[in-house]
Amino acid sequence: MNPHAPTPCFDDVLAAAARIAPHAHVTPVLRSRALDALSGAGLTFKAEHLQRIGAFKFRGACNAVWSLADDIAARGVVTHSSGNHGAALARAARGRGIPCHVVVPDGAVRAKLAAIEHYGAMLHHCAPTIAAREALCAQLQAATSATSVHPYTDPRVIAGQGTAALELLTTHADLDALVVPLGGGGLAAGTALAMRALAPRCRLYLAEPIGAADGARSFAKGELDHDFVPDTICDGLRGTLGAINFDILRTANAQVLTVDDVQVVAAMRLLWTRTKQLVEPSSATALAAVLANRALFEGRRVGIILSGGNVDLDALPALFATATEAQP
Amino acid sequence: MNPHAPTPCFDDVLAAAARIAPHAHVTPVLRSRALDALSGAGLTFKAEHLQRIGAFKFRGACNAVWSLADDIAARGVVTHSSGNHGAALARAARGRGIPCHVVVPDGAVRAKLAAIEHYGAMLHHCAPTIAAREALCAQLQAATSATSVHPYTDPRVIAGQGTAALELLTTHADLDALVVPLGGGGLAAGTALAMRALAPRCRLYLAEPIGAADGARSFAKGELDHDFVPDTICDGLRGTLGAINFDILRTANAQVLTVDDVQVVAAMRLLWTRTKQLVEPSSATALAAVLANRALFEGRRVGIILSGGNVDLDALPALFATATEAQP
Structure with missing residues (x-):
């Protein structure tokens, strides 16, 4: 990102x-x-x-969420993820008490989507392409000022x-x-x-x-x-x-x-x-x-x-x- | 027994x-x-x-096998079991280096039978009734002088x-x-x-x-x-x-x-x-x-x-x- x-x-x-x-x-x-x-x-x-x-995804998401300054963290975090990173970021965000938006591709594993919702994140569905995911992610980021936490390049x-x-x-x-x-x-x-x-x-x-x-x-x-x-x-x-x-x-x-x-x-x-x-x-x-x-x-x-x-x-x-x- | x-x-x-x-x-x-x-x-x-x-069955089988005097143990052990006790007795007997006979009912779980054989016991099949199991068990015991180890009353x-x-x-x-x-x-x-x-x-x-x-x-x-x-x-x-x-x-x-x-x-x-x-x-x-x-x-x-x-x-x-x- x-x-x-x-x-x-x-x-x-x-x-x-x-x-x-x-x-x-x-x-x-x-x-x-x-x-x-x-x-x-x-x-x-x-x-x-x-x-x-x-x-393991909880480790990286948790580190990212707790790295943020308080005022930045308060705006929330956003990511795209086929599953575990989304759940991890949702759980880490809930631990810090901040909003979390997760863009998920159609066709993702149902059990993983349920977990993301369970942890309190907002799910946003998109087509299962990298381009579609990143576009919706950028759109959400612009609308909320949330910090983007990429699943693996951050x-x-x-x-x-x-x-x-x-x-x-x-x-x-x-x-x-x-x-x-x-x-x-x-x-x-x-x-x-x-x-x-x-x-x-x-x-x-x-x-x-x-x-x-x-x-x-x-x-x-x-x-x-x-x-x-x-x-x-x-x-x-x-x-x-x-x-x-x-x-x-x-x-x-x-x-x-x-x-x-x-x-x-x-x-x-x-x-x-x-x-x-x-x-x-x-x-x-x-x-x-x-x-x-x-x-x-x-x-x-x-x-x-x-x-x-x-x-x-x-x-x-x-x-x-x-x-x-x-x-x- | x-x-x-x-x-x-x-x-x-x-x-x-x-x-x-x-x-x-x-x-x-x-x-x-x-x-x-x-x-x-x-x-x-x-x-x-x-x-x-x-x-857990390994605990009881292991205790039974290692309770036997050397000369008695050498004749082996025999039992009937739908699965885990058979595997447990087989594994315990192999640990002591003695023979093990296991009577198994038709219809037993395949993965469990495979485990019993894997541990080196001899399998003997019978009809899935208590009477059939106990009869074949007694027959084997008579033929081998092996010690019978009942799955749960011993x-x-x-x-x-x-x-x-x-x-x-x-x-x-x-x-x-x-x-x-x-x-x-x-x-x-x-x-x-x-x-x-x-x-x-x-x-x-x-x-x-x-x-x-x-x-x-x-x-x-x-x-x-x-x-x-x-x-x-x-x-x-x-x-x-x-x-x-x-x-x-x-x-x-x-x-x-x-x-x-x-x-x-x-x-x-x-x-x-x-x-x-x-x-x-x-x-x-x-x-x-x-x-x-x-x-x-x-x-x-x-x-x-x-x-x-x-x-x-x-x-x-x-x-x-x-x-x-x-x-x-």
Whole structure:
């Protein structure tokens, strides 16, 4: 939203951690012998599905909301989001007692829209295109003077998302690799900032659905490539990689690993049955990437950020059926 | 299996805790603001779905297996079980390196049968009646000299199941009520033994599916009433209440609360979406009972044992659909 925003650094992640501490959970870290055996790696899961609003997104939204001066905050915040960021901003705004407007694309996950409304935000519907979302967002911003908080390019959001890896690496500095889902790149970039300071020898891998692989193509070309129409069950990863995020991730020498929806559903089912944790499809991309790239991870200590757990249970039968039909 | 078995007491629960400590997990305790708000009570969940094999049943089976003298243990163990006890005994027997035979009724949950085989037990199929199960079990016992470990009347099993409440009450002695699912009564009776010693003023409630309400009828009549054909989605609670269990529970002045399958599925969905924990239908009976009896629990500190998390994902669409159709 603000092309001149400064690139956040590790100090911003530390400041975010202090700022959100009264509001956000320090999420637990989970292990699974069964998944260690399946992957051949030593997996450590950061349970962000147990974060408030059921996703890491609360960290960034909370940091942004509490970064605002009182008079600016009072005018409210506005964003566009397919779901978790909208819920996160709504919840953070309610925590500060300020208005929140959320632009949501038609076709967004029903459970996530219900959550946004539950937290007291005003919903504004638009067509499911980036252009339509941003236009309505700008219109609302002009009408209300609310502060726009972009879901993943806002530096305050990136710094906030980095606090998940900050917590993980503070207690698990010996990880060889860290795997996070890649959508717009907010979590990925924040994670990169924390890793640079706390675990410089740990390698960052980005798990991306093949049906929204603008990240993989951008890395391959060396420049942003947004020319795609998302086609994946990973509703949290359909956004396009942000420019600031791409810069941070290239500097971090991150590597993109793509996975298809069948692999994602298989990994999600493994997480459900082996760890009893209800994570959403976007979260399962990371484990799917580890299982699909055994040579990269075997015998290594691998951190995985389970990014969220907001599953639309009514859509489950279709989700499972789609994945089954797609199998050979 | 042994009508002359002694009734277990609190010391047996303590001994069980020491015996299973090297093998079982001390499971975490979970809270949920959202479910507190919904119920009007202060809920504390004991997360037995995170126990080994995904259910509290590992505690009792483990205690039974490690109670055996070496020469007796070497002949193996045998049981009949619709699922979790079979998996638990198989896993415990593998831990001790002894054979395990499990008699399973036709129609048992596929995911649970797969688990039993995964843990290395020999499966023996029979018709889905108590008589057929017990006959085949006796036949196997005669042929192998294996020790029979009944799923819920064995005193070693009851004492082992009591260790879940022992852990919970050791850190949460101030609970006003404790709600556990009621099937055969192994968990319920073990819980009663722990409560008597650690929280004598805490009231014990037993959540039972209306489609397998032999417990409610037995309490109403003052004697065991096994005249029913189970009809419930709670596959872990279809067994008939044991005599020894009934005695312990009457002494404890426990109260049965019945819930129907629609209430169970609704409570299960709440647990999934609000806590992100994948618990099985049988586990959700306890929360369902709390939500259906607000007057009993409002404003009180209520412990709930989440008994297991072994859900058959392939059966989910049917499960959800059945519950929806049954709604008015």
